[in-house]
Amino acid sequence: MSFDWWTLGLQTVNVLILLWILSHFLFRPVSEIIEKRQAEATGELSHARAARAEAEAALTEAQARDEAVAARRAEVLSGAQAEAEHAKVQMLDEARREIAKLRTEGQAEAQRRRAEAERALQDEAAELAVDISERLLRRLPETTRTAGFIDGLAQAVAELPGQTREGLGAEGPVPVRAAQALSPEEAGLLKSRLAEVLGREIEIALTTDPSLIAGLELDAPHAVVRNHFRADLDRIRQELLRHD
Amino acid sequence: MENPLTLEPLFHLGPVPITEPVLVTWAILALLALGTWLATRRLSLCPSKLQTVLELFVTTIDAQVRDTMQRDPARFRALIGTIFLFVLVANWSSLVPGIEPPTARLETDAALALIVFAATIWYGIAAQGLKGYLATFAEPSWVMIPLNLVEQITRTFSLIVRLFGNVMSGVFIIAIVLSLAGLLVPIPLMALDLLTGTVQAYIFAVLATVFIGAAVGEQTPSASASSSAKETRP
Amino acid sequence: MTANLVEIVSILAAALAVSFGAIGPALAEGRAVAAAMDAIARQPEAAGTLSRTLFVGLAMIETMAIYTLAIALLLLFANPFV
Numbered sequence: 001m002s003f004d005w006w007t008l009g010l011q012t013v014n015v016l017i018l019l020w021i022l023s024h025f026l027f028r029p030v031s032e033i034i035e036k037r038q039a040e041a042t043g044e045l046s047h048a049r050a051a052r053a054e055a056e057a058a059l060t061e062a063q064a065r066d067e068a069v070a071a072r073r074a075e076v077l078s079g080a081q082a083e084a085e086h087a088k089v090q091m092l093d094e095a096r097r098e099i100a101k102l103r104t105e106g107q108a109e110a111q112r113r114r115a116e117a118e119r120a121l122q123d124e125a126a127e128l129a130v131d132i133s134e135r136l137l138r139r140l141p142e143t144t145r146t147a148g149f150i151d152g153l154a155q156a157v158a159e160l161p162g163q164t165r166e167g168l169g170a171e172g173p174v175p176v177r178a179a180q181a182l183s184p185e186e187a188g189l190l191k192s193r194l195a196e197v198l199g200r201e202i203e204i205a206l207t208t209d210p211s212l213i214a215g216l217e218l219d220a221p222h223a224v225v226r227n228h229f230r231a232d233l234d235r236i237r238q239e240l241l242r243h244d
Numbered sequence: 245m246e247n248p249l250t251l252e253p254l255f256h257l258g259p260v261p262i263t264e265p266v267l268v269t270w271a272i273l274a275l276l277a278l279g280t281w282l283a284t285r286r287l288s289l290c291p292s293k294l295q296t297v298l299e300l301f302v303t304t305i306d307a308q309v310r311d312t313m314q315r316d317p318a319r320f321r322a323l324i325g326t327i328f329l330f331v332l333v334a335n336w337s338s339l340v341p342g343i344e345p346p347t348a349r350l351e352t353d354a355a356l357a358l359i360v361f362a363a364t365i366w367y368g369i370a371a372q373g374l375k376g377y378l379a380t381f382a383e384p385s386w387v388m389i390p391l392n393l394v395e396q397i398t399r400t401f402s403l404i405v406r407l408f409g410n411v412m413s414g415v416f417i418i419a420i421v422l423s424l425a426g427l428l429v430p431i432p433l434m435a436l437d438l439l440t441g442t443v444q445a446y447i448f449a450v451l452a453t454v455f456i457g458a459a460v461g462e463q464t465p466s467a468s469a470s471s472s473a474k475e476t477r478p
Numbered sequence: 479m480t481a482n483l484v485e486i487v488s489i490l491a492a493a494l495a496v497s498f499g500a501i502g503p504a505l506a507e508g509r510a511v512a513a514a515m516d517a518i519a520r521q522p523e524a525a526g527t528l529s530r531t532l533f534v535g536l537a538m539i540e541t542m543a544i545y546t547l548a549i550a551l552l553l554l555f556a557n558p559f560v
Contacts, residue, residue, distance in 0.1 A: 004261070007349070008354050010269075027302060027325055033295075033299070034299055034302065036289065
């Protein structure tokens, strides 16, 4: 049995040297590179996590923006709708009012037209009535056309104011127009009647005027006495056409 | 037959006798230094195949140390890894014709066990202080103090004899079979020798880890940190 | 003759030490492997841990046989009485 102490010491030193060599060339660099890779991976991971968080934030932001846009659109839409509704109502109101106005105007116009037409109709009717009576009167016998009026004329002269009555016949013969030529009896009757009314004799100048239809007219310079159908008809027409 | 217990110096370097195991160890030293220097010359974040193997080796040692000690393996990595690698390469050096593995000699095994013994004391004092480390000897009660002291010696001795016996018996049996049969017959035995060598290297490293772990103590605040680091490990 | 006798006895002792010293570890290893197989069959997912522990345990048991081998070698090559 022999134990070589030199070999023991040398082997111990050898193993220690090997320990240093391996820790220097193998274990330290390899573990360092592993740690570096881990750090790198951790950094990458945190990087990625940060990027993901950023992306998520951007996403939520975009979503919020989208929502805001949608809300604004809805708002605008509803506003436009309300406006349109309002405008519609307004337009409808206006149209209704316009229509009402037009209708009332039309009604007024129609009424007016109708009144006008009525009036024209009335006028025409009046003219027609006068015409009809005129024609009818022309069919009367000629004597009756004058004789009846002599009394009336005399009465009308009698109703004249005194001064005018005085002036009658003072300046020449009084012009009297008749519807047709008076017969001598009729002229005498007229003369006598006038004399009776005035209390004196007056000259009369007879003229014929068929437009009077029937009757007499006395044209003094200061007075006109009308006693004939024409005057009557004129008065009636006036009455009819007055429309009141 | 050659005596496996005696050692003849090959030559003398001054007063120092140089024996065969020392010479072989030097060769292994040079080989490992050159190999690791070449392998770790260009490390990158995107590893090559060789770098992946190296990293796997280192992370496996880390995992073993962490499992056994429940601690951050950074301080123990180099020692455990060196012991494992040296014992493995020394055991396998029997494959080279004419070379006897250095671990087949008591002196080399004794040197390794001595380093483990010293490391046990060193790490124990560093982790718990001199008083705390000495207090671990009276761990269940003070009656155990002599027994614990004897255990320190016996377990170191058992480390020596286990490695020596395994490797030496392998070499011895191969030598006997070689002298009897010569061709092809020793090959299965050599394969078994390789397996034994690997297992012995692993056991030596594991036992060193266990001893150091027992010396540095079971539970420390760094344990939780190391366990959390273990969880975050990819 | 006495020196021869001591050598003979030493060789016999070495053979006896190795043969008997191998029995115990052999039985123990068989039990350990059987138990490990049983455990692996029950829990295949723990096969890694189990086989690792098995190898360590086998090496420990084997150490006992190695001790006897060391004693035998001492008797053969480093016998203090020869």
